Amino acid sequence: MKNIDVFVLFVLIRLLSVVIVQTCFVPDEYWQSLEVAHKLAFNYGYLTWEWVLGIRSYVQPLIISFVYKILQFCYADNALVLIYVPRILQALLSAYADYCFYKWCGAKKWAIFTISTAWMWFYVGSRTLINSLETALTVIALSKFPWNTKSFNESNFLWIVATLCVIRPTAVIHWFPLCIYYIVITGEKLLSIVFRKFIPIGVVTLAASTIVDSYAHGSIVVTSYEFLKANVLNNVGEWYGTHPWYWYLTSGLPAVLGIQIIPFVVITLHILKHRHEYQHDLALLGCIVFTLFVYSCLKHKEFRFILPLLPMVLKITSSHIARWSYKAAPLTIWFVTAIILLGNIVPALYLSLIHQRGTLDVMHPLRLIAEKNPHSANFLFLMPCHSTPFYSYLHINVTARFLTCEPNLQNKKNYIYEADDFYNNPNLWLKHNYPRNGTFPTHIIVYDNLAVYLSNILSMYKPIKKIFHTHFPRERKGKYIYIYQLA
Numbered sequence: 001m002k003n004i005d006v007f008v009l010f011v012l013i014r015l016l017s018v019v020i021v022q023t024c025f026v027p028d029e030y031w032q033s034l035e036v037a038h039k040l041a042f043n044y045g046y047l048t049w050e051w052v053l054g055i056r057s058y059v060q061p062l063i064i065s066f067v068y069k070i071l072q073f074c075y076a077d078n079a080l081v082l083i084y085v086p087r088i089l090q091a092l093l094s095a096y097a098d099y100c101f102y103k104w105c106g107a108k109k110w111a112i113f114t115i116s117t118a119w120m121w122f123y124v125g126s127r128t129l130i131n132s133l134e135t136a137l138t139v140i141a142l143s144k145f146p147w148n149t150k151s152f153n154e155s156n157f158l159w160i161v162a163t164l165c166v167i168r169p170t171a172v173i174h175w176f177p178l179c180i181y182y183i184v185i186t187g188e189k190l191l192s193i194v195f196r197k198f199i200p201i202g203v204v205t206l207a208a209s210t211i212v213d214s215y216a217h218g219s220i221v222v223t224s225y226e227f228l229k230a231n232v233l234n235n236v237g238e239w240y241g242t243h244p245w246y247w248y249l250t251s252g253l254p255a256v257l258g259i260q261i262i263p264f265v266v267i268t269l270h271i272l273k274h275r276h277e278y279q280h281d282l283a284l285l286g287c288i289v290f291t292l293f294v295y296s297c298l299k300h301k302e303f304r305f306i307l308p309l310l311p312m313v314l315k316i317t318s319s320h321i322a323r324w325s326y327k328a329a330p331l332t333i334w335f336v337t338a339i340i341l342l343g344n345i346v347p348a349l350y351l352s353l354i355h356q357r358g359t360l361d362v363m364h365p366l367r368l369i370a371e372k373n374p375h376s377a378n379f380l381f382l383m384p385c386h387s388t389p390f391y392s393y394l395h396i397n398v399t400a401r402f403l404t405c406e407p408n409l410q411n412k413k414n415y416i417y418e419a420d421d422f423y424n425n426p427n428l429w430l431k432h433n434y435p436r437n438g439t440f441p442t443h444i445i446v447y448d449n450l451a452v453y454l455s456n457i458l459s460m461y462k463p464i465k466k467i468f469h470t471h472f473p474r475e476r477k478g479k480y481i482y483i484y485q486l487a
């Protein structure tokens with residue numbers, strides 16, 4: 001295949017993901033990007049505590065807000081356009097990252113196959129999630145990494161790595177071992193690399209990001225430093241749930257890799273046995289193990305944190321499967337291909353189209369209601385904090401409220417966040433909070449399994465919409481979402 005054909009193929013796959021992925025993955029996709037960009041561009045939008053403290057880089061929201069501004073200038077700031085254009089941009093970057101992956105793998109057909117079928121990358125590659133950006137930039141940097149001796153003087157990838165680390169400070173975790181490997185293989189003197197490359201590139205990038213962040217934040221702020229302070233010193237991450245140390249091994253990695261975990265384990269054993277032949281693979285394995293180790297030590301764990309490891313794993317598996325395929329029987333090759341394809345398509349489609357779609361679907365009727373009554377509509381989301389997107393999906397400045405879950409930043413005694421306070425005794429909470437300034441919300445958005453407990457207040461309302469959310473309801477997340485309207 002010609003390079004341009006491969007690139008077009010990747011663009012088509014990522015654009016397909018923009019259309020097919022219609023479900024919620026994690027709240028950060030909206031609250032840490034679109035919502036902030038909406039606030040920057042249109043002056044209304046909700047800023048979570050991370051943005052009040054200034055612990056997140058503004059680079060991604062600024063880019064999106066710039067696009068929003070252009071759309072507004074062209075009178076194209078329709079809500080759907082505002083939702084889809086940032087996703088299309090991320091999809092195009094992901095497609096370019098796929099192309100870089102293909103080049104990095106030596107332009108092998110198996111590389112095209114593994115990256116375009118990877119279910120997790122299909123699921124998140126077109127989301128406006130910082131981890132999608134992080135993974136795309138990691139792949140681009142890896143493809144420019146001086147893997148062969150001829151390109152040792154190439155340090156362009158260090159600029160990408162430095163940018164990545166100021167945008168997403170945790171990227172340091174997987175780039176630390178790779179930078180050590182870079183020092184080892186270049187054969188240059190350590191001091192010379194540090195003083196001629198690492199320090200100048202790091203200082204310039206940090207200065208540029210500080211200028212950008214301070215401009216957007218409105219006061220001088222070094223977001224990566226604030227991020228470290230909040231996460232290491234105050235441990236706010238643990239506020240959002242903890243998992244046992246082995247979670248990445250038993251759940252995290254298997255879920256992110258999907259069926260690819262089988263060839264990965266087999267190939268890892270093979271690499272360890274013939275470790276003198278596969279120096280680069282060994283380095284990537286070392287990076288994967290180191291990253292998993294560090295993340296396993298942190299109590300707050302999420303699937304998306306280890307997303308940047310996915311392309312490294314796929315690089316290892318695709319090169320070994322390609323080598324194996326030269327000798328294998330055609331029937332066996334077809335069989336392996338079919339298994340990998342099926343093993344990825346099933347979770348990709350189910351999770352993109354069905355699981356957790358209600359919290360996005362509910363925003364469309366709400367937007368129509370808000371458009372009709374921009375001054376009187378008043379939404380109350382009685383759901384766990386950040387369950388749905390907010391103003392970025394409404395694009396109308398209506399009154400809306402959700403239950404918050406801010407960490408205890410002031411170290412108050414017996415602190416309990418609003419959502420927990422509500423769930424402890426929903427009716428009592430509602431009695432204390434409503435009517436508010438003499439009015440009740442015009443619409444209450446609530447899961448079916450909670451609605452049955454709210455007969456006091458809901459007796460004044462009638463359900464107007466029932467929206468499917470998931471086949472796997474949990475304590476605070478029901479199968480359906482209801483919109484109740486004040487009668």
Ligand SMILES: *[C@@H]1O[C@H](CO)[C@@H](O)[C@H](O)[C@H]1NC(C)=O
Binds near residue numbers: 043044
């Ligand atoms: C949005 O609405 C709030 C509350 O009604 C108001 O204070 C704010 O100025 C509005 N913002 C814009 C940009 O219209």
